[in-house]
Amino acid sequence: MSVASVRSLTVRYGPKTAIGDLTLDFPEGCVGLLGPNGAGKSTLLKTMLGFLQPSAGSGTVLGLDIGAQGLEIRRRVGLMPEQDCHIPGDTAVAFVAYAGELAGMPRRRAMSRAHEVLEYCGLGEARYRNVETYSTGMKQRIKLAQAIVHGPSLLFLDEPTNGLDPAGRTEMLSLIADVSHGKGVSVIVSSHLLHDVEQTCDRVVVMARGRAVREGLVSDLRELQGRQIEVELQAPSPLFGEKAPAYGLELVREVGERYRLRAPDAATDPARAVFLAAREAGAQVRSLQPAQRSLQDVFLEAVE
Amino acid sequence: MTDRPEMAGGSADREAAPGMIASHIADLTYRGYDGPLHARTFRWRVVALSVVRSAVRKPAFWVLAGASAIPHLFVVFQVFLRSLMPAGAQHENPFFGTGVGSEYALYFHDAITSQSFFWLFVVALLVGAGSIAADNRANALLVYLSKPLTKSDYLIGKWVGLFATLSMVTLGPALLLYVYCLFTFHSEGFLREEPLLILRVIGAALVPPLVHSSLMLGFSAWSRSPAVAGACYAGAYFVSFAAAMTAWAVLHRGDLSQGVLVRHLSVSGSIDGIVQHILGIGILAVRWQRSQGPAWIELQPPSLSVVLPLAAGLVIAGIVAARVRIRAVEVVRG
Secondary structure, three states: OEEEEEEEEEEEEOOEEEEEEEEEEEEOOEEEEEOOOOOOHHHHHHHHOOOOOOOEEEEEEOOEEOOOOHHHHHHHEEEEOOOOOOOOOOEHHHHHHHHHHHOOOOHHHHHHHHHHHHHHOOOHHHHHOEHHHOOHHHHHHHHHHHHHOOOOOEEEEEOOOOOOOHHHHHHHHHHHHHHOOOOOOEEEEEEOOHHHHHHHOOEEEEEEOOEEEEEEEHHHHHOOOOEEEEEEEOOOOHHHHHHHHHHOOEEEEEEOOEEEEEEOOOOOOHHHHHHHHHHHHOOOEEEEEEOOOOHHHHHHHHHO | OEOOOOOOOOOOOOOOOOOOOOOOOOOOOOOOOOOOEOOHHHOHHHHHHHHHHHHHOOHHHHHHHHHOOHHHHHHHHHHHHHHHOOHHHHHOOHHHOOOEOOOOHHHHHHHHHHHHHHHHHHHHHHHHHHHHHHHHHOOHHHHHHOOOOOHHHHHHHHHHHHHHHHHHHHHHHHHHHHHHHHHHHHHHOHHHHOOOHHHHHHHHHHHHHHHHHHHHHHHHHOOOOHHHHHHHHHHHHHHHHHHHHHHHHHHOOOOOOOOHHHHOOOHHHHHHHHHHHHHOOEEEEEEEEOOOEEEEEEEOOOOHHHHHHHHHHHHHHHHHHHHHHOOOOOOOOO
């Protein structure tokens, strides 16, 4: 069952088309929205929240029409925006409680809930500190806290790991993975960081130039067609690439001294074929391993 | 209030959430919110209360609010001196005079317009300059409007919060002054002569907050910095005042009692004009001539058919300007 879907959606900023004729379904769970800067990811989220009116097409979020029921959508959705959004002088708990009140929670409940979600987001006693004194990682956590304070069914996270150091990124990704699994909350993570999406999401949509160019389960997208192997030579050898087909190998990609080869014929022993081709080319094999397709490969193939 | 269905992932989830540190809150797992939610109808109240709370938290607000009662204290001093004078002598000195057409209302006019011209204006800058500009600068509008809150809810909340805060500053001293006059002049027929004065005072005290809050919000909404919003409003406020007064003085230098309307074609002038009409008075002004020295002249209230639309136009312009500018997403076209 999809939590959000768009049909033939087009969004224009004046003459510029940010999203063009996009048809997409976001199933329950954690979905990554991947794409380079300017691909239309943030525009899609803002349109689904009802902030931008589509030039054409339609869409629903949690069964509600994005063109007419923006307010009801925003009651059931939480947004963690990309930019910082804290009022200087506020404490984290005041900011998050205010966000809860704006969502309709009674003041006392909002305050109590703010403490809960800030604890959950790992801010502990720091929640009483002025947000101006917070590190980037802590500011990201407050943004997540205000997004979940009213208990939304769907979360839109826009570049949630922006500006975080490796440790902060790991913690944020753990939080996202935690909240999106077994808590009754579906999450759409918009990011241009492939590693983040790979770590947290079950499904991926790759966007480029306002269109969805690839979508599916992360595991399906990473699946390689045919047996592929990753070969590293001591030095780049154009001759190796030329000789490999003679031993039943197809050259998939060549980057410096690294070669990816496919063995389409099940009868071919790829390891033996590699060594034979290398001997003939006069190249020395430094390493040989089964190839794994990364999300980066998927992404690059999709956007190129 | 409406009840929310319980969401999945209740308190049964006991595993520690990631990134946790030791805490006094026992259950650190994420749980959905299943408590009550207010209907959206009065959501603006949350914003309004936030504006008021934010204002009263500032020590400078209390200092300025206290200082803004100085004109009222001056009037109290006048009233006190007047009460010491023989009955017949009270009207011989303009300092104790009651102006055109009203026995006591001029006191309130002096207090309210003096307070409005400077002190209330400064309080408006302090409380209102950052009301929307700070949200613009912090990108907080995107977060606020991502909740079930419309732009109108947000604007109404900001306006009501600012208006209520400024009204507290004007109404408090005005009502205290009224009580003082009531006790001082009760035996002289204070209530009998002007039974509706209390309503006029309340109405007059609400005019400056109405204009200041609307215009300040308009300037604030178009700025990303409270300082810039405040500077722009201050510029418009004082320039319009100086231009109107200069035009009045130049155009009617022969007889300043004429051309009163020109004198009121500014923000502060329109406030003054409306207050005069509500209190039902004209005012006294000093005219200085080299040959004759200072002389008191009576200035009739400006034409209501001009100052009322002018003041209403300023209020509407401020609110409309703010409404146009408030948006969750900055859309750059082209």
